[in-house]
Each structure stands twice: as structure tokens, then as C-alpha cells.
Amino acid sequence: MKTYKYNATQKLFRRAAKVIPCGIYGHYSPAPLVPATDYPFFTSKAKGSRIWDIDGNEFIDYMCAYGPMVTGYGNPKVDAAAQKQAKLANCVTGVPPVMVELAEYMTDLIPSADWVFFAKNGGDVTNYAVMIARAATERKKVIMVSGGYHGVSPWMQGEGHHGVMDDDKKNVLAVKWNDIPGFEKAVSDNRGEIACFISSPYHHPTFADNEFPAEGYWQKIEEICRREGILIITDDIRAGFRLHMGGSSEYFGYKSDLTCFCKAMANGYPISALTGTESLKSAASKVFYTGSYWFSAVPMAAALTNLREMKKINAPKIMLNTGKKLLDGMVKIASSYGYDLKVSGASSMPYLRITNDPSLMLHQEWCGECTKRGAYFTSHHNWFISTAHNEKDIKRTWDIVDDAFKAIKKKYGDEY
Amino acid sequence: MNYNLVKAGLNLHAILKNLEDIAEFDSEMKELTSSWNISIKFIVKGGPSATVRFSGGRCTVEPGIEGKASIILWFLSPAHLNRMFDGAANPIPLKGFTKLGFLSKEFPKLTDRLSFYLKPDDKLMTDKNYLEMNTRLTLNTAAFAVPEIIKGDPVGKKISSKIPDGTVAMRILPSFHSVNITFSSGSAVAHKGDTDKPSAVMEMKNVSLANSFLNGRTDAFTAIASGDVSIKGIIPMLDNMSLLLDRINHYIS
Numbered sequence: 001m002k003t004y005k006y007n008a009t010q011k012l013f014r015r016a017a018k019v020i021p022c023g024i025y026g027h028y029s030p031a032p033l034v035p036a037t038d039y040p041f042f043t044s045k046a047k048g049s050r051i052w053d054i055d056g057n058e059f060i061d062y063m064c065a066y067g068p069m070v071t072g073y074g075n076p077k078v079d080a081a082a083q084k085q086a087k088l089a090n091c092v093t094g095v096p097p098v099m100v101e102l103a104e105y106m107t108d109l110i111p112s113a114d115w116v117f118f119a120k121n122g123g124d125v126t127n128y129a130v131m132i133a134r135a136a137t138e139r140k141k142v143i144m145v146s147g148g149y150h151g152v153s154p155w156m157q158g159e160g161h162h163g164v165m166d167d168d169k170k171n172v173l174a175v176k177w178n179d180i181p182g183f184e185k186a187v188s189d190n191r192g193e194i195a196c197f198i199s200s201p202y203h204h205p206t207f208a209d210n211e212f213p214a215e216g217y218w219q220k221i222e223e224i225c226r227r228e229g230i231l232i233i234t235d236d237i238r239a240g241f242r243l244h245m246g247g248s249s250e251y252f253g254y255k256s257d258l259t260c261f262c263k264a265m266a267n268g269y270p271i272s273a274l275t276g277t278e279s280l281k282s283a284a285s286k287v288f289y290t291g292s293y294w295f296s297a298v299p300m301a302a303a304l305t306n307l308r309e310m311k312k313i314n315a316p317k318i319m320l321n322t323g324k325k326l327l328d329g330m331v332k333i334a335s336s337y338g339y340d341l342k343v344s345g346a347s348s349m350p351y352l353r354i355t356n357d358p359s360l361m362l363h364q365e366w367c368g369e370c371t372k373r374g375a376y377f378t379s380h381h382n383w384f385i386s387t388a389h390n391e392k393d394i395k396r397t398w399d400i401v402d403d404a405f406k407a408i409k410k411k412y413g414d415e416y
Numbered sequence: 417m418n419y420n421l422v423k424a425g426l427n428l429h430a431i432l433k434n435l436e437d438i439a440e441f442d443s444e445m446k447e448l449t450s451s452w453n454i455s456i457k458f459i460v461k462g463g464p465s466a467t468v469r470f471s472g473g474r475c476t477v478e479p480g481i482e483g484k485a486s487i488i489l490w491f492l493s494p495a496h497l498n499r500m501f502d503g504a505a506n507p508i509p510l511k512g513f514t515k516l517g518f519l520s521k522e523f524p525k526l527t528d529r530l531s532f533y534l535k536p537d538d539k540l541m542t543d544k545n546y547l548e549m550n551t552r553l554t555l556n557t558a559a560f561a562v563p564e565i566i567k568g569d570p571v572g573k574k575i576s577s578k579i580p581d582g583t584v585a586m587r588i589l590p591s592f593h594s595v596n597i598t599f600s601s602g603s604a605v606a607h608k609g610d611t612d613k614p615s616a617v618m619e620m621k622n623v624s625l626a627n628s629f630l631n632g633r634t635d636a637f638t639a640i641a642s643g644d645v646s647i648k649g650i651i652p653m654l655d656n657m658s659l660l661l662d663r664i665n666h667y668i669s
Contacts, residue, residue, distance in 0.1 A: 023638045030641035
């Protein structure tokens with residue numbers, strides 16, 4: 001199978017590096033793509049489940065823009081709604097009526113939502129949720145899960161990271177995922193001081209197997225939090241609407257006080273949302289929080305159409321089933337070459353790892369080989385499935401997976 | 417945080433360690449030290465200690481004060497040691513008074529060469545041999561600084577608690593020089609040379625690129641994306657190690 005070259009990518013990257021910090025920064029940085037030279041960095045066009053880089057290489061995209069693409073690049077229904085709204089108004093003086101319509105739709109869609117607040121990015125609403133929790137409880141401390149990711153505000157980042165001061169983290173306590181005794185201890189050691197517990201609905205760190213909640217985990221967390229007056233913030237930025245249209249707390253059977261949505265809301269149009277219960281509406285209204293583009297109408301119109309479409313077709317079920325079929329086939333192919341391809345997390349956003357080499361180097365090489373053949377796989381982060389991924393994509397991906405395993409088997413023989 | 421204590425550890429265990437490579441790879445210094453048979457203990461009250469040994473044409477610099485020494489140099493405090501490294505103080509000899517001539521005339525030739533190699537300028541860096549030696553010593557200094565930062569720097573301690581156990585290999589290609597750092601339960605030990613089964617690897621394409629990268633003249637993300645530096649394995653080990661290396665500048669430049 002032919003493998004791709006990235007001459008134009010490297011050329012443009014060198015231009016980028018002269019005028020942009022890191023060349024490409026943040027989660028789009030090529031640094032965690034191992035080896036970076038196996039990957040495209042710049043996408044010139046996209047359609048459905050596919051992207052094309054500036055070298056003209058075509059990829060089945062299993063990162064979906066790290067989550068925002070959910071119903072296919074260039075989805076005609078979503079794009080039409082956005083374009084219709086763009087002709088009327090986008091970022092203008094005065095609030096667009098579609099904002100109310102979207103809020104009404106989301107409060108109907110999401111059982112735990114009595115109100116909705118819109119922003120742009122996931123970190124906007126995780127930060128706002130914590131501010132509301134602090135305002136409502138008049139407490140300062142936050143519990144989070146070690147390895148959890150809630151954005152890039154200083155309190156969310158790791159100690160020792162550049163620009164993060166010791167004081168930024170002093171009110172953030174970390175507990176292990178699925179560790180009820182550890183959670184109980186953190187609560188009892190800080191009784192009356194903890195405002196909230198912020199967590200993704202299941203644990204999806206980078207560079208590590210993803211973990212679902214143990215039987216009864218969320219229910220026990222809920223019991224402790226209710227007893228202690230601690231609010232539950234669900235960071236559903238990544239998993240939201242890829243497990244359940246009512247939010248992932250519905251999937252796992254617990255009640256979230258505040259829930260953060262973003263990625264799958266509008267199929268790539270920039271919008272995020274915080275939903276909350278009636279009892280927190282007053283606190284939310286007292287916390288001043290806003291942004292220049294948070295009232296833009298186009299993403300709201302896109303979100304309304306996208307969510308309606310996802311609800312209509314039961315998008316989470318489609319993505320979970322597509323993912324399962326894809327992954328089952330891949331695991332079988334891996335096994336035929338003597339490799340154990342471990343899948344963890346939800347099949348609509350799986351994390352994969354070849355267990356034969358605990359250093360991940362073999363897995364990284366295999367992901368690079370797949371990407372060079374046209375299936376864009378990252379080795380450090382969970383992937384994303386969309387409703388646009390179809391049978392043809394799955395079959396093509398299996399062919400690529402097979403050829404990539406063949407290549408690494410040829411290189412390493414029975415070393416692993 | 418005890419600034420001087422951390423700095424003394426870096427001076428003694430990361431900077432002074434480079435005498436080994438100067439005595440091996442600088443031909444003039446190799447000749448100078450080839451006949452030396454002497455050992456010097458550096459003892460710091462309330463601080464680190466190290467022993468420099470010259471024997472059989474080889475120099476070793478190891479932590480601790482095990483065994484006999486020809487010369488013992490005493491420092492009243494970590495700050496006193498640091499002042500000596502800055503050229504602003506002298507040690508107190510406790511043993512080896514008959515070898516004061518060696519200390520005042522011969523040994524400084526080697527330590528002056530250390531300063532020479534670690535204080536580059538643009539002109540010096542155009543010399544291939546100088547570039548190679550500066551690069552070698554910079555990589556050594558980085559590797560041996562990591563355990564010191566973990567031991568003494570409060571932020572370093574927090575960062576190290578997140579590093580999984582395993583060994584990081586840092587290599588300058590093609591087969592120029594390697595170091596490895598083994599992390600275990602929040603502590604670290606550095607060694608020169610390669611390792612068979614690293615958990616994570618950082619490879620720099622050549623000496624010149626390695627020099628730019630290690631001295632911060634090339635942005636790490638850019639170097640990695642362009643393939644000038646390649647990384648693989650447990651990347652969080654490298655991410656966190658990079659944060660530890662960034663702490664060195666708080667103490668020494």
C-alpha cells in the first residue's frame with residue numbers, strides 16, 4: 001500500500017514556526033503525534049468523514065477535529081441553517097432570537113437542564129461552572145480526578161507548568177478515578193470547604209487506558225455530595241451527545257448539578273453551553289461572565305439544527321454501533337498478527353493501545369503507519385467516531401490497519 | 417525553598433561532573449590529567465558532597481565522600497560553595513596542605529577549561545570541536561541536574577510525583593552522545609550512555625541541532641514537528657522532564 005509524503009506540510013510548518021508560537025499550538029500541536037513526521041498538520045478541505053491535507057493526501061478522520069465534527073464535515077443541513085442565519089445576522093448589537101430557541105430546545109433535551117448559558121469553548125463553561133459552584137456554596141475548594149482535563153485556565157493545569165503559580169492550584173484537590181475511599185477522605189479532610197466535584201462522566205485521560213465508572217460509583221459519589229452539600233459538575237465537553245442525547249449523566253444514571261457541553265453541539269461551529277438545575281439559576285445569574293462572541297447567532301442556529309438532527313437519528317447509538325463494528329474488526333486483525341489491541345472507553349470515542357509494548361512505542365509506530373496510509377489515528381488521545389463514518393470507511397480502515405500491522409510485523413518480527 | 421542548597425547540588429553533581437568528559441575528550445586536558453593520581457573531596461556543611469578522582473588517566477566525579485582522599489576542601493555552607501563556583505570565594509583546605517600547589521596551579525587549568533566550554537559565544541560556537549564539547553557537556557549537565565531539581569526544588573518535587581517509573585534516554589545522533597535518567601517513585605538517577613529498554617526516548621538529529629535545542633535557541637515543539645528532534649514512548653515522562661529541565665534556569669544559567 002502506498003504511503004503518504006508531507007513535503008508541503010513541512011514547508012508550511014516552517015513558515016508557521018516563524019510567526020506563530022510552536023508553529024501550531026495547543027491540542028493541535030504536532031508534538032504528541034509520534035512520529036510527527038508521519039502526520040499531516042494542515043487540512044485544506046474536508047467532507048463527510050474525510051479530510052485532505054495540503055499535500056493532497058486523503059484521510060478517513062478518526063479525530064473529528066478532536067470532537068467537534070459529529071455529523072460529518074460540511075453537513076448540508078447544519079451548514080444550511082448556519083448560512084440562513086448568517087444572511088440575517090451573526091454578531092450584532094442585541095441578542096439573536098435563536099438563542100432562546102436553542103436554550104428551550106436544550107432544556108427539553110437534557111433532563112438535568114433547567115437553564116442554559118452559552119459561550120464558545122469548553123474551558124469557558126468549566127470555569128464558569130466552578131465559579132457558580134463557589135458562589136452558590138460560599139466554599140472555595142474543588143475536587144477533580146487526577147489526569148482529568150477541564151481546560152487551560154491556571155487552576156486546571158498541572159503544577160510546574162509555565163504560567164501556573166502555586167496559588168492557582170491551592171484550592172484544587174485531586175483524587176483517583178473510581179476511588180470512593182479516596183473521595184471520602186478528601187471530603188472529610190476538607191469538610192465544609194468543598195464547593196464542587198468536577199469530573200468527566202467516565203475517565204478519558206491521554207496516554208492511558210480510559211475507564212468507565214465502576215458499578216455504583218456515580219451513585220455513591222452523588223450520595224456523598226448530597227450529604228456534604230457538594231455540587232456535581234459533569235464535564236461532558238468530550239463525551240456529551242456521543243453516549244446519550246440527554247447528556248452522559250443519563251447514560252450512567254446520576255444527577256448532575258451543572259453540566260458542560262461543547263464539542264458535539266454544533267458540528268464544528270463554535271459554541272459551548274453550561275446547563276444547570278433550577279436551584280443554581282440564581283447563583284448563575286449573579287456570576288458576571290461573558291465574551292465578545294458568545295452571542296453570535298450562526299453557531300446557535302447550527303447547534304439547534306445539529307442537535308435536532310442528532311436526536312432524530314439517535315446519533316449516539318449510530319456512533320456507538322459504528323465504533324463497535326470498526327473496533328471489533330481491528331482487534332481481530334491485530335490478533336491475526338499476534339498483537340493485542342486493547343480498546344477502552346466508549347466505542348464512539350475509543351482509546352486504543354497495543355499492549356505488547358508497554359512503552360507505547362510500537363503503538364505509536366503503528367498509528368503513524370496507519371495515518372501514512374490514510375486512516376488518521378493518534379496514539380495519545382481517544383479517537384472520535386461521527387455519524388458520517390460509514391461501511392465504506394470501516395472496510396477501507398480495516399485494509400489500512402491490516403497493511404500497517406503487516407509493515408510493523410515485517411520490521412519487528414516476533415520481537416513483541 | 418533553599419535556593420543555595422539546590423544550586424550547590426547542581427554545581428557539585430551536574431556542573432562539576434563534566435570534568436570527566438573534559439579529561440577524556442579535550443586532548444590537551446587529557447594529556448594534562450593523564451599522570452594525575454589524586455582525589456579531592458568537596459564537603460559542604462549542611463549541603464552536598466562529592467569526590468573527584470584522577471587515576472589511570474581517568475577522571476571520575478561521584479556524589480559522596482566514600483574512601484580516602486588526597487585533598488579535602490571544606491565549605492562553610494552551600495552559599496560558600498556557590499560563591500566559589502562563581503569565582504568569588506575560596507574553599508577551606510582541611511587536608512592536603514602539601515598539595516596546595518596542585519590546587520592553585522594544576523587543577524584550575526581543568527576547571528578553567530570547564531568554564532570555557534560552558535560559557536560559549538558566537539565565535540566559539542563556529543568551531544566544530546568547541547560546539548561538540550559544549551553540546552556534550554550541556555546534555556550531561558541537563559541529565560545530572562534532574563535528580564538535583566527533584567531533590568531540592570519544591571516545584572520539581574511536585575512535577576516528579578507525576579512521572580511514571582521508567583528510564584528516559586536522550587540521544588544525540590548519529591551515535592554522538594547519550595544520557596539516560598531513571599525515574600523511580602518520584603526520585604531520579606542519571607547516567608551517561610544509552611540504555612536497552614527505555615520507556616521514552618528523545619533523539620536529536622545531529623550535534624548542531626542538539627546544541628540549539630538544549631540551549632533553548634530552538635523551540636521544542638517546532639523541533640519535534642519538523643523531525644529535528646524525535647520523541648517516542650511514554651511522552652508524559654518527557655513532558656514532565658522538560659518541565660524539570662526548565663527549573664534549572666532558576667538556579668544556574
